[in-house]
Amino acid sequence: MPAASAIKVMVVDDQSSMRAMIRRTLQDLGFKDVRDKPGAAEALDDVRTNRVHLIVSDYNMPDMDGLDFLRQVRADPVIGKTVFIMLTGTADAEVVKMAAEAGVNNYIIKPFSAAALKEKIERVFGELS
Numbered sequence: 001m002p003a004a005s006a007i008k009v010m011v012v013d014d015q016s017s018m019r020a021m022i023r024r025t026l027q028d029l030g031f032k033d034v035r036d037k038p039g040a041a042e043a044l045d046d047v048r049t050n051r052v053h054l055i056v057s058d059y060n061m062p063d064m065d066g067l068d069f070l071r072q073v074r075a076d077p078v079i080g081k082t083v084f085i086m087l088t089g090t091a092d093a094e095v096v097k098m099a100a101e102a103g104v105n106n107y108i109i110k111p112f113s114a115a116a117l118k119e120k121i122e123r124v125f126g127e128l129s
Contacts, residue, residue, distance in 0.1 A: 002125050002126060002128060002129065003030070003128070003129050004026075004029055004030030004031045004032075004128045004129070005030055005031065005032045007031060007033075007053045007054055007125065008033040008035075008051070008052040008053050008054070009026055009031055009033065009034045009035070009052055009053070009054045009055075009056060010035050010036070010037065010043055010046065010047050010052045010054070010055045010056070010057075011023055011026070011034060011035070011036040011037075011056045011057075012036065012037050012038075012039070012040055012043040012055065012056070012057040012058060012061070012066075012069065013036070013038070013057070013058040013061070013087070014038050014039060014058065014061045014062060015058075016038065018058065018110075019036040019038070022036075022056060022087075022117075023036055025114045025117055026056075026117075028114060029114065029117070029118050029121075029128065030128065033052075035050075035052070039061060039062070039063055039064065040057065040061060040063070040064035040065070040066065040068065040069035040072075041063060041064050043055070043057070043069070044064075044069065044072055044073070047073070047079055047082065048076065048078065048079060051078075051079060051082070052082060053082065053083060054082070054083045054084075054085065054121065054124075054125075055073065055082055055083070055084045055085070056085045056087060056117075057069055057070070057084065057085070057086055057087065058086075058087045058088070059086050059087065059088035059089075059090075059095060059099075060088065060089065060090075066086050066087070066088070066099075067086075067095070067098055067099060067102060070084050070086065070099065070102045070103065070104055071102050074102060074103045083105045083124050083125070084103070084104055084105050085104070085105060085106045085107070085108060085120055085121065085124075086099050086104050086106075086107050086108070087108050087109075087110055087112075088107070088108075088109060088110065089109070089110045090109070091109050105124045106120040106121075106123055106124055107120075108120050
């Protein structure tokens, strides 16, 4: 049973209000090390040098979308096994299928509750303490 406080998280979303809401939700769940970036390229550079255990990324972002970001993470020999949860405003079956094929660990549709986010994280890490 991992302690949420021991899990390092990177939140990636181009909307600052959404990043703040996710960060607050994670902190309320007991996560202490929560960083965020407005874009996938910056986040990719950051997690390559300052590794995290969990990436929570939006799908629909300019420049590099969440699916391309996921593929870049999975292709990297150092960070390739990082847990990746994709957020999206749509339940488009094709996007879900492509994310699954690219190796996403879980998927959550916006808007979502703290309980839903916790449940998605616990499906990967096990029950949080």
